[in-house]
Amino acid sequence: SRCTSSSPHLLTSSSKQTCPLPLAPDLDGDFPLLLTPLDYSPWTSLPICEASSSPPEIPYFCLYSNSHHNHLGYSIITTPEVAADSVQILDTALPRRQITDPPYKVVDVPGKGKGVVATRKIKKYQEIMVDYAALVVDIGFTVGVDVWRGYKLLNKAVDALSDQGKADLMGLGRTSEQARDEVENVLRTNAFATELGGRGHMAVYTAVSRINHGCKPNAYTRFIQDGLQVSVAAARDIEEGEEVTISYITLGKTSKERKERLKQWGFECACELCSAKPTEIEASDARRRQIEELREYAVVAFQANKPYQALRLTRQIISLLPAEELFPFYSEQYENMARIFYVLGDMKNAELYAGKSLDVLAEQGYIQGVTGTRQELLEMMWKKFQADGDQFKAAR
Numbered sequence: 001s002r003c004t005s006s007s008p009h010l011l012t013s014s015s016k017q018t019c020p021l022p023l024a025p026d027l028d029g030d031f032p033l034l035l036t037p038l039d040y041s042p043w044t045s046l047p048i049c050e051a052s053s054s055p056p057e058i059p060y061f062c063l064y065s066n067s068h069h070n071h072l073g074y075s076i077i078t079t080p081e082v083a084a085d086s087v088q089i090l091d092t093a094l095p096r097r098q099i100t101d102p103p104y105k106v107v108d109v110p111g112k113g114k115g116v117v118a119t120r121k122i123k124k125y126q127e128i129m130v131d132y133a134a135l136v137v138d139i140g141f142t143v144g145v146d147v148w149r150g151y152k153l154l155n156k157a158v159d160a161l162s163d164q165g166k167a168d169l170m171g172l173g174r175t176s177e178q179a180r181d182e183v184e185n186v187l188r189t190n191a192f193a194t195e196l197g198g199r200g201h202m203a204v205y206t207a208v209s210r211i212n213h214g215c216k217p218n219a220y221t222r223f224i225q226d227g228l229q230v231s232v233a234a235a236r237d238i239e240e241g242e243e244v245t246i247s248y249i250t251l252g253k254t255s256k257e258r259k260e261r262l263k264q265w266g267f268e269c270a271c272e273l274c275s276a277k278p279t280e281i282e283a284s285d286a287r288r289r290q291i292e293e294l295r296e297y298a299v300v301a302f303q304a305n306k307p308y309q310a311l312r313l314t315r316q317i318i319s320l321l322p323a324e325e326l327f328p329f330y331s332e333q334y335e336n337m338a339r340i341f342y343v344l345g346d347m348k349n350a351e352l353y354a355g356k357s358l359d360v361l362a363e364q365g366y367i368q369g370v371t372g373t374r375q376e377l378l379e380m381m382w383k384k385f386q387a388d389g390d391q392f393k394a395a396r
């Protein structure tokens with residue numbers, strides 16, 4: 001278990017400073033032994049369970065709530081073990097991070113409902129927003145539990161938040177045409193997929209949920225603590241008055257693929273790229289197709305022991321990235337360059353590109369908290385290249 005001793009905070013009552021145990025129901029789905037709030041602390045209401053028909057190893061999904069966490073409250077519908085684990089994850093969130101004087105406001109954006117707009121210039125890689133999941137729901141719950149009983153529990157999950165949390169959550173965009181319940185609509189319109197305790201979950205973050213999708217987004221999300229905390233940072237300089245956007249789907253897709261994928265989110269994309277002139281859309285699609293093809297060819301060339309060809313293709317990929325603003329691809333491609341030079345025995349260039357890859361990751365905030373000097377991180381990379389090479393040779 002990830003549970004270790006920690007200091008008390010809102011989710012850990014002072015009388016229970018040890019590892020939170022899973023509060024599991026009896027065979028009837030009840031909690032007869034939990035009589036007083038202290039018995040079910042750190043949750044602030046008695047857990048409620050609903051029988052589930054699938055998967056077979058999970059007879060019940062239960063609602064656990066704490067109405068104080070992060071002021072807005074936190075409700076999770078999941079298994080007893082995942083709920084207990086999530087308390088431990090939230091424990092490590094202290095001290096709660098907050099951005100004082102946020103550089104944005106929420107306004108109406110034509111064709112997209114509300115959106116987030118910069119109120120002053122935001123520098124590349126600057127953190128814009130930190131947010132916490134207010135409502136988390138196991139994906140299995142949506143298929144295993146009777147639909148109407150499921151809706152009832154979802155509504156109880158929202159009622160168990162703080163008044164502000166409930167107002168913020170139910171005030172979010174609700175644009176799904178498939179939803180038959182208002183909380184389901186909030187989930188369908190706003191939830192991000194995350195993994196908790198090895199199980200797929202949907203998580204709604206009330207502030208991040210106001211950020212619209214961009215096909216060349218100027219910001220990106222970093223999910224922390226198994227997705228219970230999320231931080232948004234600028235992918236490039238953002239000017240005052242500019243809309244802040246993130247990508248809801250994998251970056252680099254063509255207009256047709258974007259349309260398909262965003263259909264699952266239930267909307268027609270009105271981002272700058274999707275609304276551009278047909279000639280611009282076609283030029284962007286052609287570049288994106290070329291990048292995708294080159295990425296595949298480079299892997300094939302490398303695996304076929306043609307490092308010089310792989311090098312040429314990777315250089316071509318890197319030259320195409322700026323036009324499409326595909327910033328997450330840089331660290332990957334620099335690492336590939338390092339790998340190729342490593343295989344060629346050119347350690348000077350291998351070090352140069354491995355360093356570039358690490359620099360980009362560090363600037364983007366992905367290796368915060370990773371311990372080790374730069375030299376140790378480089379050594380780790382050489383070991384990884386060596387192990388990958390050995391594995392590949394063994395497979396051949």
Ligand SMILES: C[S@@+](CC[C@H](N)C(=O)[O-])C[C@H]1O[C@@H](n2cnc3c(N)ncnc32)[C@H](O)[C@@H]1O
Nearest residue numbers: 112113114173175209210212213267269270271
């Ligand atoms: C997570 S919410 C974003 C905030 C939302 N606009 C609001 O008013 O709260 C997702 C919804 O916003 C709208 N949306 C987001 N990005 C969009 C885009 N690029 N084009 C059109 N609508 C968009 C869609 O209605 C989508 O279902």
